[in-house]
Each structure stands twice: as C-alpha cells, then as structure tokens.
Amino acid sequence: MTLTADRTEPAVTPSLAELDAHDISAWFGDHKVLDRVSLTMPAGQVSALIGPSGCGKSTFLRILNRMHELVPSASLAGEVQLDGVDIYDPSRKLIDARRQIGMVFQKPNPFPAMSIYENVIAGLKLTGMRKSRDEKDALVEECLTKGGLWKEVKDRLRAPGGGLSGGQQQRLCIARSLAVKPRVLLMDEPCSALDPTSTRVIEETMLELVNDVTIVIVTHNMQQAQRVSQKCAFFLASHGTPGVIVEHGDTEAMFGDPQDPRTFDYVNGRF
Numbered sequence: 001m002t003l004t005a006d007r008t009e010p011a012v013t014p015s016l017a018e019l020d021a022h023d024i025s026a027w028f029g030d031h032k033v034l035d036r037v038s039l040t041m042p043a044g045q046v047s048a049l050i051g052p053s054g055c056g057k058s059t060f061l062r063i064l065n066r067m068h069e070l071v072p073s074a075s076l077a078g079e080v081q082l083d084g085v086d087i088y089d090p091s092r093k094l095i096d097a098r099r100q101i102g103m104v105f106q107k108p109n110p111f112p113a114m115s116i117y118e119n120v121i122a123g124l125k126l127t128g129m130r131k132s133r134d135e136k137d138a139l140v141e142e143c144l145t146k147g148g149l150w151k152e153v154k155d156r157l158r159a160p161g162g163g164l165s166g167g168q169q170q171r172l173c174i175a176r177s178l179a180v181k182p183r184v185l186l187m188d189e190p191c192s193a194l195d196p197t198s199t200r201v202i203e204e205t206m207l208e209l210v211n212d213v214t215i216v217i218v219t220h221n222m223q224q225a226q227r228v229s230q231k232c233a234f235f236l237a238s239h240g241t242p243g244v245i246v247e248h249g250d251t252e253a254m255f256g257d258p259q260d261p262r263t264f265d266y267v268n269g270r271f
C-alpha cells in the first residue's frame with residue numbers, strides 16, 4: 001500500500017472541529033518566543049508544523065490545548081478557537097479544553113506499571129466521565145483498534161503498559177488520548193524516538209484517525225510531513241528573534257512550489 005494523505009476535500013462530520021490560532025505571541029518571562037502567529041488547522045485534516053529546533057513549535061502546540069499555562073513564567077497574547085469557541089474563555093473549565101484537545105508527546109509516556117487496559121481508560125477519571133464495565137471494555141477495544149494496537153494486545157490487556165515496545169507504547173498513548181473523545185489530537189514529534197517500521201505504523205494510524213479527529217503534528221521528518229499532511233506551516237526564528245510562520249498552505253504546494261526562499265532551503269534540507 002502506498003502511504004499518502006488523502007488530498008480530496010474531507011467529508012466533514014459534525015464532531016470534526018477546526019482549530020484556529022489568531023495572533024499568538026508567547027513569552028517565557030521577558031523572552032518572547034512567538035510573534036503574532038496565526039494559523040487555521042482545518043477539520044478532518046492533518047496539519048504539519050515544520051521548522052528548525054527552538055523556533056517555538058512545541059510552545060505553539062502547547063498553547064493550543066492550554067498546557068502552556070503549566071509553566072509559571074509563561075504568558076500569552078492572542079486567541080485560540082475550537083470551532084469558533086475561545087478555549088481560553090475564563091468561564092470555561094481548563095479540563096474541558098484539555099479533554100477536547102489531546103496531546104501525544106515525542107517520548108511515549110504510558111503509565112508503565114499500569115495495565116494496557118487501565119492505561120487506555122486512565123483519562124476518564126480525570127475528566128469525570130463515568131462508564132460501566134461493559135462500556136469500558138467496548139471503549140478499550142475501540143480506542144486500541146483506532147490506535148492500531150488491538151490485534152497485538154487483545155490477549156494481554158492486563159499486562160503492564162511498560163512491557164510494550166516503543167512503537168506499541170506510542171500507539172497505546174494515542175489510544176489513551178482517544179478514550180476521552182477528543183476533537184483534536186496534537187502530536188509533538190510522535191515518531192522521533194521510534195524505528196522506521198513503528199513510524200510507518202503510526203503514520204498509517206494517523207491517516208485513519210483523521211476521519212475522526214483533526215490532527216496537528218510537529219515533525220522534523222520532511223518525508224513524513226509530505227506523507228501524512230494536507231496542510232503545512234513553516235516556523236522560523238532567525239538570530240534570536242521570536243518564532244514566526246514564514247509560509248503556510250497546502251503541503252503539496254509548500255514542498256513542490258515554495259514561495260519563500262527560506263522555505264525552499266528548509267524543505268530541501270539546506271539549513
């Protein structure tokens with residue numbers, strides 16, 4: 001099977017949500033790390049964020065689900081909207097934003113001593129979702145299937161999550177994110193710590209998942225960005241200036257016909 005992102009317009013189902021960042025600036029103390037970044041991440045598509053280390057991609061991703069607020073020195077200007085609703089609206093609960101916008105990190109971080117089964121449903125308690133035993137069983141199967149892991153683990157759901165391979169642990173983390181029914185999944189270099197085969201499996205998983213959740217992925221792998229994403233944004237912070245988006249648009253155009261010479265150099269490995 002050739003692995004490529006579906007370039008046709010998505011059939012947008014009601015649960016799929018668009019994420020919009022408007023004029024985002026961010027600081028750690030006095031250090032400004034993002035300057036007026038705006039980006040629309042369309043419903044039911046994969047948006048890839050690319051750019052050199054230190055240009056604010058992870059910071060931007062964390063701002064998209066309010067994880068930025070966990071750093072005491074961090075401050076922020078601008079707006080993030082999920083389907084037109086401000087996720088920073090003070091009258092809305094933080095946990096609500098986090099439930100709707102899940103995150104998967106570079107290093108797989110399942111709870112190692114907890115069983116595979118318990119790992120998948122670990123987020124339910126946090127978000128106050130109550131389920132019967134049968135509902136939990138069904139949810140675990142559904143999420144592990146969507147995460148591309150069910151067949152490999154269905155006979156050992158009570159084994160500890162820490163016993164899985166790195167690639168399997170990452171898919172377990174994806175399954176865990178899915179259990180609270182997020183509308184967006186943020187993925188910060190999810191394959192950087194994985195071997196090529198596991199990377200491929202995760203990419204295939206993403207291409208299936210995007211029918212259910214909007215995906216934003218940070219990647220340093222230019223082939224991966226081209227394989228999985230429909231939209232792409234190139235971040236850059238030159239000579240100590242805060243990160244900006246130099247160019248964004250359809251992935252095919254960004255790689256095939258970049259408009260800015262800096263994008264051309266970056267996507268062609270000349271950085």
Ligand code: ADP
Pocket residue numbers: 028033051052053054055056057058059060071
């Ligand atoms: P990227 O993901 O593109 O490599 P980051 O968002 O991690 O970039 O970092 C952007 C800038 O913000 C860097 O200069 C980094 O040192 C700084 N930074 C990131 N996280 C923190 C933090 N928790 N406290 C202080 N500075 C930070």
Ligand code: MG
Pocket residue numbers: 057058059188218
């Ligand atoms: Mg980063």
